[in-house]
Amino acid sequence: MAKRISITQADxxxxxxxxxxxxxxxxxxLTNSTDRLEATLLAFKQVIDSYTTPQGSTMSRHFTSHVLNPQVEYLSACRPMCFSMGNxxxxxxxxxxxIDIDVPEADAKKDLTEAIDNFLRERIHVADVVIAELVADLISPDGDLVVTFMHHPLVERALLHARVEQQKSFRVMVIDDPFEPTGRALVPRLSNQGIPVSYVPNLAALGTLLQEASLVFFGAESMFSNGAMYAQAGTCDVALFANDLGIPVIGLCSTINFTERVAIDSQTYNEIDPDNxxxxxxxLLFDTTPDKYITAVVTELGKTAPASVPVIMRKLEEL
Structure with missing residues (x-):
């Protein structure tokens, strides 16, 4: 659970x-994993810029243990790190x-900050654009009803791309969580682009609501190596009903959010809502949806089955 420690308690x-x-x-x-990851790396850039290697030491030996680790420990104390932050x-x-010990400190710091910029561009910004385009392609231009749960930036981007860039006509149903109704803000943003939107404030009557659905999109916080999807609490309920009705369930997740860990239930890895x-x-803030309820996962590498998560992780390690 987020401890919300005060600044005075920090190292x-x-x-x-x-x-x-x-x-x-x-x-x-900052709520979703992508925003937290990007903000963390931008803060670390400032840490690197202000760093000076002590005399008699080297950056490669001193920076991680004496500078970076206290930053990570503090952030973890404020709120448990998401999987992408850990990666x-x-x-x-x-x-x-x-970092070579013979490289001047100024050059080493420049190389590190440039590496972070490249990481942000390739693993977050470009990845999100590619995922949005791939997901938009899944929407039929002849009146699909797309269902999503709460609000996730990737799902919003994909829906807007399908409407604005591809000029597709479809409807959207936003099902929300009564404890944290983030989907409410998504409704006007979609409506302003000409997308007919219906809003459901809770999970009641899912079996009836999903009868006409063509697709269900979820933005995932992470994908476990056994193919299970880690997402906002309530996701599994919607996925289960959709699966029973034969509706394709699509998870959207960039590979930076993949984890080698395995989870078979929502108790193994989770966060407790500090306000409830x-x-x-x-x-619980999140739940774990078994791979049997997920039709496919869309990453920046393409559309794949949940069972392919460990294969993708091995390929990423080889790059």
């Missing part, structure tokens, strides 16, 4: 940019370890 070595970011994360001002931290540590818990009960 003295935590950078001001990271201090501010931790407070935002603890207060849930990015491991990647950054690897880049630091590769007592000594006797609590609300």
């Amino acid at each position: 003295k070595d935590v950078h001001p940019a990271v201090l501010a970011l931790g407070q935002k994360m603890g207060a849930f001002a 990015a931290v491991r990647w950054l540590k690897m880049q630091v370890s590769k 818990h007592t000594a006797d009960s609590f609300r």
